[in-house]
Amino acid sequence: MQRASLPDQPCSVARTLDIIGDRWTALVLRDIAIGISRFDAIQGDLGLSRKVLTQRLAHLVDHDVVVRVAYQDNPPRYDYRMTEKGNDLAMVLLALQQFGDKWAFGGAPPIQWRHLGCGEISTAVACCDRCGEQVRPGDAIPLRGPSFDDQAAPAVGDALDQIAAVFG
């Protein structure tokens, strides 16, 4: 089983999934994001095996998404904390949560967010960074970007051409 398959793809989604694209990593990151920062606490909360947790934490640290900080020596004990990159990745967790809030809990979610800016309990919506309007699937169309490679992904190229043909 060659795990190399994903990171080699010239695709942003695939590259990101190489970091959190398995059954547990995203949940581990979620725990760290809300402040559950120790090995045993995470293991107890999620109920995954200690072996797998060790691997996942090392993976997150490797990818600079999380840092392992000693909070005492003798014996060495550690906290796991988000990095700047990890906070960017937390936007993915937010998207996962919003979907789950809507479709699995029907608007009565287990966790809500208070926006410190305005003080309201709110949800995040995706907005165009140019015009500020809310964006939904179908409101935007995909185009080849600077690093697109037609050789590497001919099927994607074809699909983009189809879309371009429809939308002029």
Next chain:
Amino acid sequence: MQRASLPDQPCSVARTLDIIGDRWTALVLRDIAIGISRFDAIQGDLGLSRKVLTQRLAHLVDHDVVVRVAYQDNPPRYDYRMTEKGNDLAMVLLALQQFGDKWAFGGAPPIQWRHLGCGEISTAVACCDRCGEQVRPGDAIPLRGPSFDDQAAPAVGDALDQIAAVFG
């Protein structure tokens, strides 16, 4: 291995991951989202085994994220298409992509989006649905929602209390 572990958790992130939380499902959904709609085309584009693709497609259809539409009978042939629920889930793909664009491609992404509303090439940003301001991790704090269950997730409850203590 009891796969029941994730969907049973009272957590929106976990519930969503039960749908797309493995190595391939999100990529399959991405292909369908951009219009690569047939079995062989998806298999060829992603290079995953046909067996696993069969399983993943069935899983997506089970969860109503994708529909299997016959485009001919005799022999039966099918397109896979996004549902309304699938389009909501595509917001997760968007978040994955934005992260990859920034951290794996350094701003020269393989795919860009043209917002039909304003005509510009843009990126999506998360905004507060109350005040419209852009939201980043740290700009909002998590609180217990209507369906939070302290019994089921004591560690999460503790973490929320800690945060509440800091932010009054």
Next chain:
DNA sequence: CGAGTGAGTTCCCAAAGGAAACCCGCACTG
């Protein structure tokens, strides 16, 4: 008639995941 296409299914083997036990250094406790 033979080759091709689309959508899977089947078989076998290697890799990943789970459970539970073990380990290590230290700090209390009686």
Next chain:
DNA sequence: CAGTGCGGGTTTCCTTTGGGAACTCACTCG
């Protein structure tokens, strides 16, 4: 000063999953 507990792992063993490749089936095209 032996015993117990805690934090953070590692090790062992066994089950499940994933990959590769070949096979099937129904129809079409040349």
